[in-house]
Structures are given as C-alpha cells and as structure tokens.
Amino acid sequence: MRKLSTAGLLVAAATVLHGASLGAQANLSGQGLGFPTGQISTRAEGAGGATAELDPLSMVNPAALGFIGATTLFFQIEPEYRRVTIGSRTDNTTTARYPLFTAVLPVGPKWAFSVSSATLLDRTWTTSVDSNVVFGSDTVSSTFNFGSSGSINDLRIGASWAPNTYLRLGLGGHLISGSDRVFVGRTFAQSSAFGNFADSTTLGFDGGAVSAGIQLVAPGLAIASASFRKGGNLNATRNDTALGSARVPDRLGFSLAYIGAAGSQIAARTSLDKWSSLNALSQGTSQAVDAWDTSVGADLAGPRLGSWPLMLRIGGRWRTLPYTAGPGNDKVKEQSFSGGLGMMLGGGRVLTDVTVLHARRDAGIGVSERAWTLSIGFGIRP
Amino acid sequence: MNRRFDFRSSVPAISRLLIALGLFGVAALSACGEKLEAGAACPLLCPATKDVNLKDTTVDAVSIDTSVAGFPTIGEEAPLLLAARGDTLDTRVIFRFDSIGKTYPHPTVPADTFVTHVDSATVRVVLDTSTVTGVPGLPTQPVTIELYDVDSPADTVAADLLPLFTASRLLGSKTFAPESLAKDTLFLPVAPAAVLDRAIHGTRLRIGLRLVSPTSTQLRIVSSATAGAVLRFKPAADTAVTVALRSMTPTDSSLVTLQGDLRDYVITAKGITPPPPNTISVGGYPARRTFLRFDLPSHIVDSSTVVRATLTLTQYPMRASPSALDSLGIYPFAVTAGTVVTDISRLLRLVTVNTLSAADSLRVVPADSGTRKLELVNLVRIWRNTKPELTQRALVLAIGEEGVNPAIAAFFASEAPIDLRPRLQLTYVPKVTLGLP
Numbered sequence: 125m126r127k128l129s130t131a132g133l134l135v136a137a138a139t140v141l142h143g144a145s146l147g148a149q150a151n152l153s154g155q156g157l158g159f160p161t162g163q164i165s166t167r168a169e170g171a172g173g174a175t176a177e178l179d180p181l182s183m184v185n186p187a188a189l190g191f192i193g194a195t196t197l198f199f200q201i202e203p204e205y206r207r208v209t210i211g212s213r214t215d216n217t218t219t220a221r222y223p224l225f226t227a228v229l230p231v232g233p234k235w236a237f238s239v240s241s242a243t244l245l246d247r248t249w250t251t252s253v254d255s256n257v258v259f260g261s262d263t264v265s266s267t268f269n270f271g272s273s274g275s276i277n278d279l280r281i282g283a284s285w286a287p288n289t290y291l292r293l294g295l296g297g298h299l300i301s302g303s304d305r306v307f308v309g310r311t312f313a314q315s316s317a318f319g320n321f322a323d324s325t326t327l328g329f330d331g332g333a334v335s336a337g338i339q340l341v342a343p344g345l346a347i348a349s350a351s352f353r354k355g356g357n358l359n360a361t362r363n364d365t366a367l368g369s370a371r372v373p374d375r376l377g378f379s380l381a382y383i384g385a386a387g388s389q390i391a392a393r394t395s396l397d398k399w400s401s402l403n404a405l406s407q408g409t410s411q412a413v414d415a416w417d418t419s420v421g422a423d424l425a426g427p428r429l430g431s432w433p434l435m436l437r438i439g440g441r442w443r444t445l446p447y448t449a450g451p452g453n454d455k456v457k458e459q460s461f462s463g464g465l466g467m468m469l470g471g472g473r474v475l476t477d478v479t480v481l482h483a484r485r486d487a488g489i490g491v492s493e494r495a496w497t498l499s500i501g502f503g504i505r506p
Numbered sequence: 507m508n509r510r511f512d513f514r515s516s517v518p519a520i521s522r523l524l525i526a527l528g529l530f531g532v533a534a535l536s537a538c539g540e541k542l543e544a545g546a547a548c549p550l551l552c553p554a555t556k557d558v559n560l561k562d563t564t565v566d567a568v569s570i571d572t573s574v575a576g577f578p579t580i581g582e583e584a585p586l587l588l589a590a591r592g593d594t595l596d597t598r599v600i601f602r603f604d605s606i607g608k609t610y611p612h613p614t615v616p617a618d619t620f621v622t623h624v625d626s627a628t629v630r631v632v633l634d635t636s637t638v639t640g641v642p643g644l645p646t647q648p649v650t651i652e653l654y655d656v657d658s659p660a661d662t663v664a665a666d667l668l669p670l671f672t673a674s675r676l677l678g679s680k681t682f683a684p685e686s687l688a689k690d691t692l693f694l695p696v697a698p699a700a701v702l703d704r705a706i707h708g709t710r711l712r713i714g715l716r717l718v719s720p721t722s723t724q725l726r727i728v729s730s731a732t733a734g735a736v737l738r739f740k741p742a743a744d745t746a747v748t749v750a751l752r753s754m755t756p757t758d759s760s761l762v763t764l765q766g767d768l769r770d771y772v773i774t775a776k777g778i779t780p781p782p783p784n785t786i787s788v789g790g791y792p793a794r795r796t797f798l799r800f801d802l803p804s805h806i807v808d809s810s811t812v813v814r815a816t817l818t819l820t821q822y823p824m825r826a827s828p829s830a831l832d833s834l835g836i837y838p839f840a841v842t843a844g845t846v847v848t849d850i851s852r853l854l855r856l857v858t859v860n861t862l863s864a865a866d867s868l869r870v871v872p873a874d875s876g877t878r879k880l881e882l883v884n885l886v887r888i889w890r891n892t893k894p895e896l897t898q899r900a901l902v903l904a905i906g907e908e909g910v911n912p913a914i915a916a917f918f919a920s921e922a923p924i925d926l927r928p929r930l931q932l933t934y935v936p937k938v939t940l941g942l943p
C-alpha cells in the first residue's frame with residue numbers, strides 16, 4: 125500500500141467554517157459547564173427566587189429546613205422553551221430539566237433534617253449546523269451536530285436547629301457529582317456515498333462542599349437570612365483520565381423578608397456565586413465569572429381553597445450567568461419575571477406549585493435569548 | 507388535625523386545572539426528549555475548532571486485482587442465453603434428453619406399447635420475455651432457430667461440440683416472426699426419425715440450438731431450474747409422449763448436482779475478445795468477475811471514522827463488446843470469507859450477485875474510457891468492525907445482469923501505469939478527543 129497524496133485541504137477548508145467548538149454552543153445560557161438552575165424550588169421561583177433563603181424546599185439555606193412543619197417529599201419538573209435570536213434568524217429549542225428533589229424530616233420542634241439533590245449546572249443541549257462539504261470536485265450537503273447531555277448535581281444532607289423562636293441555624297454537607305456525555309457528529313445527505321460520523325465521550329465530575337445558614341426571626345414582622353457555601357475540590361475525569369481540578373464555587377447569600385401579613389412573605393434577596401473558581405476546568409474561550417443574583421418577590425396568601433389558602437406569587441430576578449459568551453468573553457445578563465400559584469390538596473397532604481417564568485438573556489454581542497420556563501413542583505406529606 | 511379530604515365545591519374545578527397542568531407538563535416533557543437547535547448563533551457562539559476535521563488521503567491500496575471468467579458456472583445459467591451477436595458473441599444452448607423410453611402407455615392397450623413409429627416431434631421451450639435494464643429485448647427481425655444432433659462422447663467441451671453443428675446433423679429448424687416470439691412458448695420441430703431411432707435403441711438425444719439472424723440478437727430461454735424444455739412426440743395418432751430433460755453424465759455418483767445442472771447449458775461458439783492483460787474486467791459471456799483485495803492503512807480504517815471511500819478506476823474502452831454503447835451496471839460485493847480461503851476462483855464463486863444488497867453501483871458504457879468512481883464507504887466501515895483474518899478486506903465486482911447481458915467493461919489494473927491504476931481515496935475523521943468546554 126502506498127500513499128499517493130494526503131490532504132486536509134479542501135475538505136477541511138470547507139468544514140472549518142462551520143466547525144464547532146465542543147465547548148461552545150449556539151445559545152447564551154448554556155456556555156461553559158452549563159446553566160445554573162438556581163437550586164430553588166418552584167414556589168421560590170414564583171417569587172423570583174427572593175424567598176429562597178426562607179424556603180425549606182430550596183437548596184439554598186439549610187437553616188430554612190425548620191420551616192417545613194411536616195415530613196415532605198418534593199420534586200419538580202421544569203421544561204424550558206428557549207428562543208435564540210441573532211439578527212433576523214431564530215432558533216428554538218426545548219430543554220427538559222428535573223432540577224430538584226428533596227426530602228425533609230422534622231424531628232421534634234427544634235430539629236429538621238433533609239436529603240436534597242439539585243442541579244448545580246445543567247449542560248444539556250444539541251446544536252445542529254447545516255453546511256456543504258466539498259470533497260474534491262464534489263459538494264454534499266451535511267449537518268454537523270454537537271452537543272452535551274448531562275449536568276453537575278449537588279447532593280446535600282442538611283440539618284437545621286432552632287434553639288428559640290428568634291434564631292435558626294443550619295448546616296449542610298454537599299457531594300458534588302455529575303456526568304456529561306458530550307458528542308459530535310456529521311451526517312451526510314447522500315447516505316450511500318458518505319458515511320455519517322459520530323463520536324462521544326462521557327465526562328465525570330466529583331467534589332464536595334459545606335454550607336451553613338442562619339435566620340433571625342422577628343415573629344410577625346420579618347426574617348433576615350444569610351447562607352454560605354464553601355466549596356471543596358471539584359475534579360473532572362474522562363474515563364480513567366483526570367482532566368483537571370477546580371473548586372466548587374463559594375456562594376454567599378442574604379435576604380430580608382417581611383412576614384407581617386399572615387401566611388405571606390415579601391422578600392428581597394441577593395447572592396454572590398464565585399463561579400470563577402471553575403476556571404481551572406475551562407479549556408475553551410468561555411470563562412467563568414463571579415456573578416450576583418438579586419431578586420425581589422412576594423408569596424401571598426390568597427383566597428382559601430378548602431382549608432388552605434391559594435398562594436399567589438410574583439417576582440423579578442436579575443443575575444449574571446456563570447459563563448461568558450462570544451469572542452469578547454462578554455458577561456451574559458439574565459432578567460426574569462415570574463408568577464405562580466401554590467396550593468395544598470388532600471387535606472394538606474399534597475403540595476402543588478406552578479410557576480411560569482420568562483427570562484431574557486443578553487450579552488451585548490448581537491445575540492439574545494428568550495426563555496419561557498414552566499416549573500411544576502409536587503410535594504407529598506405522608 | 508382533620509386529615510380528611512375536605513374539598514369544597516370550588517375545589518373540583520381547581521383539581522381539574524391541576525390535572526390539566528399535570529398533563530401539560532407530561533406532554534411538555536415528552537416533547538423535549540431531545541434538544542435541537544439550528545445553530546443560527548454559530549459561529550459567533552461556536553468558534554471554529556480544530557477538534558473535528560475531515561482529512562483526505564489517496565492510497566494505492568489494491569494489493570491484488572484479478573479477473574476470472576466463467577460466470578454463471580456451466581449448467582447454472584438461468585436463463586440460457588442463445589445469442590447471435592455477429593462478430594461479438596455466438597452461443598449455443600444444449601438440451602439433454604438422455605432417457606427416452608422404448609415404450610409408452612397407450613390408452614386402449616393394457617400393457618405398455620413399444621415405440622415403433624413417430625408421427626411428429628417437437629421441443630417446447632419457454633422464453634424469458636421480461637425486460638431487463640441494459641439487456642436487448644426480443645428480436646425485431648425474423649429469427650431462425652436450428653436444432654442439431656450434438657450427441658457426442660465429449661461431455662461439455664465446447665470445442666468438441668461445436669463441430670457437430672453441421673448440416674448433416676440438422677434435426678430441424680423454424681423461423682419465427684418477431685411478434686410470435688412475444689407468446690414466450692416456442693415449439694421447435696425435431697426430425698421424427700431421430701426420435702424414433704433413439705427410442706428404439708434406447709439411446710440419448712442431445713440437441714443443440716443455434717440462433718440464426720441477419721441482425722445482432724439474442725433470446726433468453728428459461729432453464730430447467732424453472733421451466734425446462736420438453737420433448738414431445740407422437741408414437742401413435744392418438745397418443746403423445748413427453749420427455750423431460752435429463753442428463754445421465756457425468757456418471758460419477760458424487761457429481762449428481764452437476765449431472766442435474768447439465769440437463770441444459772450454454773456453450774460459446776464465438777466469445778468476446780478479451781481485454782488486454784493489464785486490465786481487470788466484468789461482464790462478457792461467460793461473465794467475468796473481478797477480485798480486489800485492499801491493503802488499507804490501519805490508522806485510518808481502524809482508528810478513524812471513514813466518511814467516504816471512493817474506488818477510482820480508469821476505464822479501458824471495450825469497443826468490441828456486445829452492446830458496446832449501452833450502459834452497464836457494475837456492483838461491488840463484500841467478500842465474507844476469511845483469509846483461510848486463498849483460492850480466488852472460489853472466493854468469486856462464493857459471491858451471490860444480488861444487486862439489492864450491493865453497497866453501491868457504477869454505470870458505465872463499455873466503449874467509453876476515463877475515470878470512474880465507486881463509493882465503498884459502507885464496505886470499508888464494515889471492515890473496521892471485523893478482523894482481516896475473519897473477513898478479507900476484499901470485494902468482488904460483477905455486473906448485475908451477469909449471464910444475461912454479454913456486455914463487458916474493463917478497467918486498468920494495478921499492473922498498468924501508475925496514473926491508470928485503481929486507487930482508493932479515503933476521507934476520514936481522526937479520533938476526536940472530546941473534553942472540557
């Protein structure tokens with residue numbers, strides 16, 4: 125066998141135009157290691173996330189576990205319909221998420237324990253780019269597919285203690301784990317003459333963190349909350365190969381809630397996530413940046429349905445997403461508004477929360493993203 | 507605390523709303539198992555990468571290329587080609603009636619009656635009148651079919667049988683108008699005396715058919731595998747006897763299958779001028795098949811993903827081919843045998859020509875010349891998943907109408923000057939290393 129000629133030449137030249145970094149994708153929200161779902165429950169999302177520090181179902185402040193009242197199993201589903209616009213072109217996509225599961229067990233009047241799992245960063249997306257590939261004198265239409273399916277999850281074991289009416293304290297231990305199947309492929313229109321290409325690999329993540337929270341309660345008036353997560357190592361592997369190590373992002377959050385109206389909360393919250401600690405795992409152009417997440421919202425007791433009030437929620441949220449986008453590494457800003465309702469059914473045994481959220485994401489690079497998210501949460505109190 | 511369900515009248519409506527929301531959620535989830543974007547934001551959000559690149563290489567990868575004639579194997583022709591293609595091809599069809607009984611059952615006589623008289627005798631043949639792409643149809647001019655006595659000690663050797671097609675051995679002939687051929691069943695007259703002689707002496711009758719036509723033409727006769735020829739004669743005015751094809755030779759009991767095959771077969775009186783020695787070829791009559799074995803770079807075939815494999819052949823013009831100006835379909839077939847089988851003729855015979863299972867096809871006009879390309883990507887990708895010892899990295903080229911279309915196409919072989927040799931162009935994606943974003 126003798127090699128007559130070798131060329132990366134025309135083929136490569138034709139395809140590189142549409143080649144795709146496996147670290148990038150054609151949307152703003154899923155850059156880098158993924159989209160932060162926020163680790164907050166449907167009910168807190170309904171209030172823009174402002175009540176997350178008070179919410180025992182959200183995985184934000186372990187001190188809030190004491191508010192649960194009764195043993196509760198809770199999970200939520202969260203499909204997002206997203207539209208990316210660049211100039212006159214738009215792409216639509218739908219992403220299914222199962223961002224939160226939690227089980228909270230109160231023990232006596234002062235203690236509560238929980239096991240929770242929430243998505244820290246969701247990296248599930250597929251991008252398809254149609255292009256023509258030139259093989260010597262032949263040109264064939266082709267579709268280049270690349271994407272990722274997976275997430276980095278946060279499993280927390282939490283405990284809260286309320287020594288008195290005015291103070292609640294909480295601690296959490298976090299196990300960070302995840303798997304991410306990244307794939308790339310090219311399909312050709314002329315299947316008899318061209319063979320499709322596909323390749324994939326699975327990335328693994330493991331790490332740990334601890335968190336703590338405190339709540340100062342002025343009964344019938346307000347609750348001030350603060351929480352802190354201290355990240356440990358976060359390791360990335362591919363099969364048996366270590367790819368790198370970073371730190372789980374630290375997070376510091378505060379909120380102030382007015383609880384003067386019976387059964388209602390009006391709150392403001394802000395938090396700082398130190399996403400930049402993930403940069404040791406960034407190999408592409410997109411970089412992680414520290415990001416503020418600020419929200420205001422209300423969770424109001426509405427008309428009664430049966431023995432329980434119908435909860436009405438509204439909120440707004442402003443935050444920066446963890447990863448930059450575009451060639452200039454511009455920060456992606458997200459502004460979202462949400463509304464929702466919640467109710468207790470089955471004599472208080474079934475919690476049902478529904479939130480609709482609309483988000484606008486922009487990095488000032490000519491690409492914008494609009495997303496509608498439907499968050500549905502179900503809780504059972506056995 | 508009261509744990510009873512305690513809905514008021516307004517609650518069922520809310521329940522229905524929740525059920526609807528739940529169903530909506532389920533529907534939403536079921537609709538979003540996959541996420542697909544058209545990538546409008548690329549390349550802005552999808553910077554160019556070096557991770558995925560197509561590479562292209564052309565290799566002189568043919569390690570063995572050779573052509574072997576003889577397909578279909580004698581006796582296995584289906585149908586039987588009776589050709590009078592002028593200077594390009596002349597074939598004869600042989601029928602063997604090796605067992606004509608001395609007696610026959612007469613309806614009015616209790617015992618069998620000896621054949622002492624033959625009123626008339628015919629051979630009934632059925633034509634294959636189906637339309638086959640690239641194959642000449644029924645004659646458009648009158649044709650004559652001549653029947654000769656070709657009984658000879660020689661078994662199947664054309665050189666021994668062809669001299670028997672002489673006037674002294676003519677058993678009968680019949681001319682057919684083109685429209686009469688469309689009825690597809692022909693009755694060919696046979697000299698009654700010849701049949702009577704075989705019946706009386708208990709000897710065999712072997713008939714050779716020759717097609718005579720002022721123009722280049724051919725007929726396809728359905729073989730014994732489907733509806734073989736039948737000898738029919740009348741030993742009495744009110745009785746007809748039919749005799750089926752039967753071959754009593756070869757006599758070796760281990761060759762029973764061959765004996766059956768040789769009930770009818772084709773010999774070539776004038777064959778097609780063979781192509782030059784530095785060529786490989788397909789088609790013709792008996793048809794040729796080409797065997798190609800490849801020595802492929804393992805770092806490409808085994809470690810990369812081949813997305814295109816193009817076998818480039820340089821066609822040699824076969825202007826003397828029958829139907830030299832009609833297109834001809836050439837198909838590649840995988841060799842599934844391992845390297846333990848080294849006999850190329852055997853490897854070629856192991857291939858069944860089924861165009862539906864072919865990886866690709868190439869249509870050429872035999873009289874043309876120039877570069878021709880055959881796509882083999884599906885074949886090469888199969889080789890990636892097999893060991894060469896178990897599945898040879900080889901293929902067989904054959905025409906789709908083998909044995910029916912006598913056209914032949916030729917290509918320069920690996921002995922030809924370098925620019926004319928077969929070569930394989932491979933486009934592949936090297937192993938992609940997917941990593942962190």
